[in-house]
Amino acid sequence: MAKRVPPNEAQPVVQRLRCRYTKTGRMRFASHRDFQRSLERAIRRADVPIAYSGGFSPRPRISYANAAPTGAASHAEYIELGLRTAVDPQLLTEVVSRALPDGFDIVEAIPAGGGKLADQLHVSHWQLELFGSEPAELDSALAVLLAARPVVFTRITKSGRKDVDLSSAWVSHTVSSGSTAPGQTCAILRVVVQHQIPAVRPDDILSVLVERTDLDPPTTALITRLAQGPLRESSGFPGDPLARDKDVDEQAFGSAAADPPT
Amino acid sequence: MSPSLFPQLEPLLGNVNKPIQYVGGEVNAITTPWESARLRWALLYPDAYEVGSPNQGVQILYEVLNEQPEILAERAYAVWPDLDALMREAQVPAFTVDGHRSLADFDVIGVSLSTELGYTNMLNTIDLAGLPLRAADRRDEHPLVIVGGHAAFNPEPIAPFIDAAVIGDGEEAVLAVSKLILAWQDAGRPGGRTGLLAQLSASGVVYVPGMYEVSYGDDGHIERVVPNASGVPWQVAKHTLLDLDEWPYPKAPVVPVTETVHERMSVEIFRGCTRGCRFCQAGMITRPVRERSAATVAKMVDSGLDKTGFAEVGMLSLSSADHSEIGKLASGLADRYEGTQTSLSLPSTRVDAFNVELAKELSRNGRRSGLTFAPEGGSERLRKVINKTVSEEDLIRTVSAAYESGWRHVKLYFMCGLPTETDEDVLQIARLAKAVIDRGREISGRRDIRCTVSIGGFVPKPHTPFQWAGQLSAEETDHRLRILREEIRSDRSYAKAIGFRYHDGKPGIIEGLLARGDRRVAEVIEEVWAQGGRFDGWSEHFSYDRWAQAADKVFADTPVSLEWFTERERTLPEVLPWGHLDSGLDADWLWQDWQDALSEDEVGDCRWTPCSACGVCDQMDTLIQVGPHDQSAEEWDESIAARSLDPVARAGTNG
Numbered sequence: 001m002a003k004r005v006p007p008n009e010a011q012p013v014v015q016r017l018r019c020r021y022t023k024t025g026r027m028r029f030a031s032h033r034d035f036q037r038s039l040e041r042a043i044r045r046a047d048v049p050i051a052y053s054g055g056f057s058p059r060p061r062i063s064y065a066n067a068a069p070t071g072a073a074s075h076a077e078y079i080e081l082g083l084r085t086a087v088d089p090q091l092l093t094e095v096v097s098r099a100l101p102d103g104f105d106i107v108e109a110i111p112a113g114g115g116k117l118a119d120q121l122h123v124s125h126w127q128l129e130l131f132g133s134e135p136a137e138l139d140s141a142l143a144v145l146l147a148a149r150p151v152v153f154t155r156i157t158k159s160g161r162k163d164v165d166l167s168s169a170w171v172s173h174t175v176s177s178g179s180t181a182p183g184q185t186c187a188i189l190r191v192v193v194q195h196q197i198p199a200v201r202p203d204d205i206l207s208v209l210v211e212r213t214d215l216d217p218p219t220t221a222l223i224t225r226l227a228q229g230p231l232r233e234s235s236g237f238p239g240d241p242l243a244r245d246k247d248v249d250e251q252a253f254g255s256a257a258a259d260p261p262t
Numbered sequence: 263m264s265p266s267l268f269p270q271l272e273p274l275l276g277n278v279n280k281p282i283q284y285v286g287g288e289v290n291a292i293t294t295p296w297e298s299a300r301l302r303w304a305l306l307y308p309d310a311y312e313v314g315s316p317n318q319g320v321q322i323l324y325e326v327l328n329e330q331p332e333i334l335a336e337r338a339y340a341v342w343p344d345l346d347a348l349m350r351e352a353q354v355p356a357f358t359v360d361g362h363r364s365l366a367d368f369d370v371i372g373v374s375l376s377t378e379l380g381y382t383n384m385l386n387t388i389d390l391a392g393l394p395l396r397a398a399d400r401r402d403e404h405p406l407v408i409v410g411g412h413a414a415f416n417p418e419p420i421a422p423f424i425d426a427a428v429i430g431d432g433e434e435a436v437l438a439v440s441k442l443i444l445a446w447q448d449a450g451r452p453g454g455r456t457g458l459l460a461q462l463s464a465s466g467v468v469y470v471p472g473m474y475e476v477s478y479g480d481d482g483h484i485e486r487v488v489p490n491a492s493g494v495p496w497q498v499a500k501h502t503l504l505d506l507d508e509w510p511y512p513k514a515p516v517v518p519v520t521e522t523v524h525e526r527m528s529v530e531i532f533r534g535c536t537r538g539c540r541f542c543q544a545g546m547i548t549r550p551v552r553e554r555s556a557a558t559v560a561k562m563v564d565s566g567l568d569k570t571g572f573a574e575v576g577m578l579s580l581s582s583a584d585h586s587e588i589g590k591l592a593s594g595l596a597d598r599y600e601g602t603q604t605s606l607s608l609p610s611t612r613v614d615a616f617n618v619e620l621a622k623e624l625s626r627n628g629r630r631s632g633l634t635f636a637p638e639g640g641s642e643r644l645r646k647v648i649n650k651t652v653s654e655e656d657l658i659r660t661v662s663a664a665y666e667s668g669w670r671h672v673k674l675y676f677m678c679g680l681p682t683e684t685d686e687d688v689l690q691i692a693r694l695a696k697a698v699i700d701r702g703r704e705i706s707g708r709r710d711i712r713c714t715v716s717i718g719g720f721v722p723k724p725h726t727p728f729q730w731a732g733q734l735s736a737e738e739t740d741h742r743l744r745i746l747r748e749e750i751r752s753d754r755s756y757a758k759a760i761g762f763r764y765h766d767g768k769p770g771i772i773e774g775l776l777a778r779g780d781r782r783v784a785e786v787i788e789e790v791w792a793q794g795g796r797f798d799g800w801s802e803h804f805s806y807d808r809w810a811q812a813a814d815k816v817f818a819d820t821p822v823s824l825e826w827f828t829e830r831e832r833t834l835p836e837v838l839p840w841g842h843l844d845s846g847l848d849a850d851w852l853w854q855d856w857q858d859a860l861s862e863d864e865v866g867d868c869r870w871t872p873c874s875a876c877g878v879c880d881q882m883d884t885l886i887q888v889g890p891h892d893q894s895a896e897e898w899d900e901s902i903a904a905r906s907l908d909p910v911a912r913a914g915t916n917g
Binding site for chain 1: 268272273275280281287289517519521569571572573
C-alpha cells in the first residue's frame with residue numbers, strides 16, 4: 001500500500017495585511033472562535049485570495065491576536081491575513097465587511113511592515129458602562145479598591161488556580177457619566193490596563209469591584225474595548241499598533257497592491 | 263405590532279453559556295417587516311440552536327414561506343436551562359431569533375419534530391411562550407401549534423398539546439395551510455379558532471387530533487378512532503412533493519455564527535428510499551424515491567457555496583450512492599472544486615466497494631473523513647430478517663477497497679435488539695470486526711489498522727413492518743452489549759484495534775414509548791415536563807427514572823404500562839394508534855413484510871427489481887422519479903463549468 005502523499009502544497013504568501021476589525025451590536029456575544037468561523041466563511045464568500053497551508057487539512061493563513069472576551073464589544077481587534085495574490089487593502093475591507101454578519105466589520109487593512117503584530121499590543125483601553133450605577137458611587141468604590149495595593153484575585157486557568165494582581169496591570173482610569181444607550185445615563189469607567197499573563201480582563205475588574213467594595217452590582221454592564229496598542233508614555237493611552245506599518249506603507253509611495261513585496 | 267424582546271433579553275445574555283446562539287443576525291437570516299405580512303409563522307425546532315439550525319426541513323420552510331408576499335416566517339429554538347431560568351425570572355417569553363418577537367404573537371407555531379425526544383422541549387417552549395399547554399385551553403388569540411417532521415407520522419402521544427399535524431413533505435403543505443388560513447382571515451374568521459380547525463381538518467391538508475375520538479377497551483387496546491364531526495376525513499394522507507428540481511431549497515442556507523452539529527452545507531440529492539430496510543422508518547415513510555437531477559444538484563452546490571462560504575458540502579439523502587447519476591456528479595464536482603479547499607462528502611452510504619471509489623474521488627482534493635459502513639445486523643440470518651441485503655463477503659470486499667485506497671480506519675454501524683435477535687447474532691459483530699481488522703492488516707502490512715464498532719439500540723417505529731414487534735427490554739439490551747464488549751475485549755490482539763461505542767438501553771425504551779404510544783402517553787410527557795424533563799436527547803439531561811416514575815404514576819390502575827407500549831408484540835387485528843394516518847403503505851403489504859422478516863425472506867428494491875406493491879405509488883398517485891434525467895449535455899456542462907480558480911480577481915478587477 002502506497003503511503004498517501006498530502007495532496008496540497010502550502011501556498012506562498014505574497015502579501016500580508018494587518019487589519020483592525022470591530023465587534024459591535026449583537027455580535028459582541030460571539031466568542032473568539034465564532035468570529036474565526038465567520039471570518040473564514042466571509043473570506044470564501046468574498047473570494048479573497050487567502051493563502052492556505054499545505055497538508056491533508058489546509059488552513060487559511062490568518063493570525064489572530066488578543067481577542068476580546070465573549071460579551072465584550074470592541075472597536076480594536078486585530079488580525080493578519082496572508083494572501084496568495086496582492087489585493088487593494090481598501091477593497092478588501094469593503095468586500096469582507098459586506099460578507100460578514102452585521103456587527104463584524106473590517107475597518108482598516110495595511111500591508112504588514114515587519115515585526116510581529118502581537119508585539120505591538122501592550123495595553124487596552126476598556127470602557128465599562130455600568131447601568132444602574134452613579135459616577136459618585138463608582139468613584140468612591142474605586143478609591144477604596146485601589147487604596148490597598150496589591151489587589152489580588154484568583155483566576156482558575158487551565159493550569160490551576162493563579163493569583164493575579166489587578167493593580168500591577170492598572171495604568172490609569174477615568175470616571176464619567178453618560179452612556180451609549182439612547183435616553184439612559186449611568187456611570188462609565190474607562191480604564192487602561194496592561195496586557196499580562198494571566199490577563200486582567202474587564203469583567204474581572206467589575207467582579208472584583210462588586211465583591212470588595214460597597215458598589216451594588218449594575219443591572220447591566222456593557223463592556224467595550226476602545227483601543228489597544230503600544231503604551232504611549234506621553235498620554236497614558238494605547239497608540240495605533242499599525243502605526244509602524246503605516247509609516248512603511250507611506251514610504252513605499254502607495255498601495256502594495258500595485259507593487260507586491262518581493 | 264410585535265415589539266422586539268431583544269432589549270429585555272440582552273441583559274440576561276451576559277450570564278448564560280454561548281449567548282451568540284440566541285441573537286440571530288446570521289448571514290442569510292431573513293427579517294421580513296412585521297407589518298408587511300398578514301400571516302406569520304414561527305418555525306420552532308425543539309432542541310438547541312446547534313442541533314436545530316442545520317436542520318434541512320426548517321431551512322426549506324423558512325425560505326418557502328418567506329418568499330410569499332403576505333407571509334413571514336422566523337426561527338425559534340429551545341433555550342438551555344440557564345437562560346430558561348433567567349427568562350422566567352425576568353418574565354421574558356419564548357422568542358424567535360430573527361425578530362426576537364414573542365412566539366405568542368405569531369399566527370402559527372410550526373414545530374419540526376425529527377425525533378420524539380424533543381417533546382418535552384416542545385411543551386416547555388409552549389409554556390415559556392405563555393400559552394396554555396393543551397390545545398383545548400387555547401383561545402382565539404393564541405397561535406395554532408402545527409407539528410411536522412418524521413415524528414408527526416404518529417402525533418398521538420402529543421395529540422392534546424397540538425392543534426394539527428402535517429404528515430409528509432412540508433413544502434406544499436405549509437403553503438396549502440397558509441392559503442386556508444388567509445382565506446379564513448379574509449372571510450372574517452368564521453367560527454374563530456374552532457371554525458378554522460374544522461376547515462383545516464375537512465381539507466385533508468392536516469390532521470387535527472381534536473376532531474377525533476379515541477375509545478379504549480377494558481384490556482387497554484384501542485377500540486376505535488372516529489371523527490367527532492361531519493366532514494372530518496376518516497383517514498389523513500401524507501403529502502408527497504414531486505419534481506424536486508422545481509423546489510431547489512434551501513437556496514441560501516443560514517450560516518450560523520456559532521458551532522453547530524453539521525459544519526457544512528447540505529444539498530439533498532434525492533428524497534425517499536426503497537432499499538426496504540425493515541427497521542428504517544425514514545425509508546418507509548418517504549417513498550417513493552424522487553431524485554434531483556445532477557445538473558440541479560450541481561447548480562445548488564455552486565450557488566449555495568457562493569452564498570454561504572461553507573468549506574464543505576454534504577450530499578444528503580437516505581442512501582446517497584444510490585443516485586442514478588452519482589458517478590458523474592462526484593467526478594464533476596471533484597473536478598470543479600479541485601484546488602479550492604472545498605471538501606465534498608456523502609454522509610449516508612451503504613456497504614459497497616463502489617462507495618469507496620466515490621469517497622476516494624470526492625476526497626482527492628484534500629481532507630479525508632473516516633469511512634462508515636452500516637451492516638446493521640451482525641449475522642447473515644439477521645440481515646435477512648431486516649432486509650439489509652449485505653453479505654459478509656460484500657463487507658470484506660468493501661473494507662478491502664478502503665484499506666487498499668489508504669484508509670486505515672473504518673467505522674461499522676450495527677443495531678442491537680432487532681426482532682428475532684439472539685445473543686449469538688450479536689456476538690457475530692465481534693467476529694466481523696476481527697475479520698475486518700485481519701483483512702486490513704493483511705492488505706496494508708501494518709498494525710495500526712482500526713475499526714470502530716458503533717451500536718444503536720433498535721426502536722420499533724410506526725409505519726414500518728416492525729411496528730408490530732416487541733421491543734427488547736433495556737436489561738436484555740444491556741446484557742447483549744456487555745457480552746459483545748467482553749467478546750471484543752477478550753482477544754488481546756484485537757483489543758486496541760477495535761473501538762466500541764454504544765449507549766445503554768434505557769433511552770431507547772422511552773423513545774419506544776413515545777414512538778408507538780397513543781394519547782394516554784400525553785399525560786406521561788406532561789408529568790415528565792412538570793418534573794423538570796428537558797433536552798431528553800442529551801444524555802446529561804435525560805433521566806430514565808423520571809420517565810419511568812411518571813409512567814408508573816399515570817398508568818397506575820390502568821391495563822397499560824411502559825412495558826405494554828414497548829415490549830409487547832402487537833397482533834394483526836389490533837387498532838394501531840396511527841392507523842388513521844396514511845403513509846401510503848398498504849397495511850397488508852406491511853404485515854406481509856413483517857411475516858417475510860420472520861421467515862427471513864428478502865424483498866428487492868423496486869428501482870431495479872419488480873414492484874413489490876407496497877402501495878405508495880398507487881395510493882398517493884406518485885411515481886418513482888429517477889434518472890437518467892432528461893437534460894441536454896450542454897445544460898450539464900454549464901452547471902458543472904469550472905469556477906475561475908483565481909477569484910482575486912472577481913473582487914479585484916470588478917471592484
